[in-house]
């Protein structure tokens with residue numbers, strides 16, 4: 612039996628009637644760009660995150676980039692983030708003309724290490740972007756503390772953390788803004804591209820609304836130079852339906868993570884994800900670490916177990932960022948993760964026999980390695 616890394620069709624089959632009804636309503640009303648379906652999603656998503664406002668946008672990358680612009684960040688400024696993230700986190704900083712400055716992650720949670728942050732702050736630093744990687748929030752209390760002491764803005768990259776919690780507070784509600792992607796494979800995924808920013812800050816909220824729509828206050832009244840980053844009506848309608856299921860899907864993911872832990876705990880040479888106390892991990896990605904990752908990945912693929920790697924090359928070793936002046940060895944934890952990380956199948960529709968199969972095949976690979984190294 613094949614186990615897919617991700618199965619969007621299996622999820623769709625559980626909600627198809629609701630989705631088709633929602634799409635029909637958009638088609639019937641021709642509200643394709645922005646409009647009532649987007650506004651209704653914004654209201655429910657803001658409430659879900661525990662924030663006053665949400666702004667629906669075209670993608671998570673737009674949400675990061677426009678948040679920085681709304682804070683007035685640009686050329687000559689520095690913004691601090693981590694090397695162990697999806698490329699877009701750093702890319703959005705560069706798109707504003709500012710310079711990404713990197714700080715390594717904590718070895719247990721794979722999120723920004725607060726102990727390393729302060730030494731990276733200079734007179735040019737304007738903001739920090741902690742990334743809630745794989746669905747677990749960064750250590751926000753110390754990070755917020757440092758940011759406030761230095762007068763820095765905080766952008767939570769919550770693109771992988773819809774519904775994750777830190778001491779009872781939802782992802783996106785702690786920093787000045789929280790940024791979300793609704794790329795189809797995310798825990799809350801659209802049927803196309805979409806993103807959002809959540810915030811309590813009235814000024815940033817108003818600025819984001821202008822920026823996403825060519826700086827228009829009303830039609831033909833352009834207050835500033837923006838862009839077109841509006842959310843589609845169809846995506847707004849789909850996301851409103853899917854938001855109603857998000858908590859259930861997240862707890863199903865947590866259940867599957869606990870199955871993996873039961874089956875794989877104690878396996879020699881395998882590091883499982885660790886949930887820090889006070890944090891609610893929503894397992895966007897179930898990432899384990901092991902030596903000899905390439906061989907294990909190839910063996911599992913051969914046995915029809917879909918796997919992936921998040922992320923094989925950290926930001927500072929990407930060709931596009933050769934100019935930042937970092938080198939191999941600059942960020943040892945991120946580099947070790949890049950070499951060892953392996954993402955296993957993780958979604959609400961995985962059944963227990965599939966999880967069992969993944970675990971058994973993975974353990975088989977580990978045993979074969981032990982035998983090989985012993986002989």
Ligand SMILES: *Cc1c(COP(=O)(O)O)cnc(C)c1O
Nearest residue numbers: 670671672697699770771792794
């Ligand atoms: C997905 C993702 C993004 C980008 O979102 P898009 O909607 O694909 O533009 C940014 N940061 C992180 C951490 C992500 O996982």
